[in-house]
Amino acid sequence: MQKALVSIAVAASLGLGATAAQAAILDDVKAKGYVQCGVTGGVAGFSAPDSSNVWTGIEVDYCRALAAAIFNDADAVRFTSLTSQERFTALSAGEVDVLSRTTTWTMSRDTQLGISFVGTMFYDGQGFMVREEDGIESALDLSGAAICIESGTTTELNAADYFATNGMEFNTVVFVDQDEVVKAYEDGRCDVYTTDSSALASERSKFADPDAHIILPEIISKEPLGPSVRSGDTQWFNIARWTYFALLEAEELGVSSANVDEQLGSDNPAIKRLLGVEGEFGAPLGLDNAWAYQIIKLVGNYAETYERNVGPDTPIGLERGLNALWSDGGIQYAPPIR
Template sequence: MNKKIVTIALGAALSLSASAALADTLEDVQAKGYLQCGVTPSTPGFASPDENNNWSGIDVDYCRAMAAAIFDDPEAVRFTPLTSKERFTALSSGEIDVLSRTTTWTMSRDTNLGISFTGVMFYDGQGFMVPKDLGVNSALELSDAAVCIESGTTTELNAADYFATNGMNYNPVVFEDQDEVVKAYDDGRCDVFTTDSSALAAERFSLADPDAHKILPQIISKEPLGPSVRQGDDLWFNISRWVYFALLEAEEYGVNQANVDEMLGSENPSVRRLLGVEGEFGSYVGLPGDWAYRVIKHVGNYADVYERNVTPIGIERAGSLNDLWTRGGLQYSPPIR
């Protein structure tokens, strides 16, 4: 019995030590002087580099918003491109500080991988793209099709469920990297390309003849895409979550990158709390009182970020799930108070 008690006590102590080792991400980030952000290698609108390795996208801007909150500098961030297979290992091992990579929030990932999702940057769903000359108008007509899919993703699982549920056979053509998937589809190695509908819209522009392809109307899954951090560091989790909420809160109260300095004089208590004019809310997340002002000043609000990155790839926000809750969407921030 005594040995059992000692073993339990030792296990508890090791667990506490492991948690303590993880509970200093903010301190580590401040010490090295930058945030390390894991992103997709190239998905226009979400994260992609130009010829000079300058990154842009909604996931990129989220990481810049975190850097702005911490350092008052949106450029104090470095980007690590990761495949779907690499992304969770990179986060759990400490290679990156935050994962902001078109990643679907699921129960197994949120509970079984040692990571926590902090918000939904983009509500999406899986779709299908086909060549127009295939003569297909519905995903229900894809029986026996060869389907290009990226491995290690919810896309792979959803496709299997969809075809099985509808009594259809299909031939999965699987690749580890989405660039390989796109090339294989464009080269005619498969009949169908399936992934998140936002990525289909973005990747269609990269095809040799974009007008020769169409996205079918069926959406077969829920794909809430958002950033995540390692479990075991509550302060870091709170920073990452409230940076996301600040983007939404700012839009709801009409505070944007262009007018944020003027809004410092607002009489609206919600705006004053958001911008750090009233209250001590920065101290709750280990940051200066103007942490959210920094985010909005350097990066903007959620609408600024969306319109800069996602609207140009042809995905309108008005009336979609990604609109604010006040306009019928799902984007919603708890109050800062």
């Protein structure tokens, strides 16, 4: 009997310890009053500051959604600009609470770095950009080319695989920072600029003459880009993951920042659960029951973040493609809130 009681006491103690450890990041975030978000130095449409240091982009909106869910304040977030070499160390060391920085979800990153990917905010693939005057129409015409690449990325490995597979040679011109890569390409230090196709479109939109540069048709890799958090804190991981899912679920259910207050009176059970009118889905996350309502009210749904940052009517000009909902021919999909 005594052994049983001791076992129960030990198990209870371990359970309380695990719960306390799991809540550590949320407690720290609440104590300081904001979410610290790791982002790029500036990729238009994804994460970039303006002249007043106001950050915008689809990845910035994700961080704002996280702040909205926790604080009911989308501005309760601060941004840390990180290079490709710095990003994982900064996340693991706790310098940022979440990394939302055009980062590809790969097996080695997911299993060896002590981080966990939340989901795929943007399905992408690596492409190539060249000058129109060079008359190149296909990536298969790039043998022997000098290619500008950012170091510490999957871009290097993908390019090496592609050229080796097709029996072509190439010369890499490697830089630590993406801004350096872009400047080198603009200055003519290389023939080709390669990175995720969305980033190519983003950088081209900022050129003095965007039409003088073309993005070749070949996509040579899968680049699922998404936010990540430190492993080991289940509660924080769930908050980060369901913030992303709430953006998707809201779009699928037709709930937007413009109609969310009206939708509080909806008879649709799924909408009721999403907005916290029915059920108790905030408590397991350590959040208010209106956490998803706050996200939608203050940031919008996934379609809103996409359209205002990278959509067809922006300088980036990207169609939804794979990033459309599953019901619209894409592969974006959220598990149900129930």
